[in-house]
Amino acid sequence: MAFGTQDDTDEVMNEINMTPLVDVMLVLLIIFIITVPVMKHSVNIDLPRASNEAQTIQPETVRLTVDAQGIYYLNDVKIEDGDLAPRFRAAAAQDPQPALHIRGDRASRYERVAQAMAAAQHAGLRKIGFVTEPVP
Numbered sequence: 663m664a665f666g667t668q669d670d671t672d673e674v675m676n677e678i679n680m681t682p683l684v685d686v687m688l689v690l691l692i693i694f695i696i697t698v699p700v701m702k703h704s705v706n707i708d709l710p711r712a713s714n715e716a717q718t719i720q721p722e723t724v725r726l727t728v729d730a731q732g733i734y735y736l737n738d739v740k741i742e743d744g745d746l747a748p749r750f751r752a753a754a755a756q757d758p759q760p761a762l763h764i765r766g767d768r769a770s771r772y773e774r775v776a777q778a779m780a781a782a783q784h785a786g787l788r789k790i791g792f793v794t795e796p797v798p
Contacts, residue, residue, distance in 0.1 A: 722760045724760050724763070734778065743777075766792070
């Protein structure tokens, strides 16, 4: 008793089905037919050359030192209290704006450092930092 039909010949099919191959080839042919005219009819122009390297302009750093007696040194040059604000305004007007690094002596009064910070903020300096020594 047989449940299905079976051919008399149990031979392996040794022919390749060409239909999928022809379909793929026709699709590729259509793609090439469409893209080749677009590539040939493009407009020839001379584009400008530009480098893609990022320009790293590092602003200078303004160093303010307050010694134990409360005397200000701007970039290692002694400066009077009245000259501090104009120098800060000149530094704030630079582009890019430099950072202010404050080095305060341990024995100096905090009031002198706070006055310098207030003058820098009033002048428009936005980057203010403190320089400290690492603990041994």
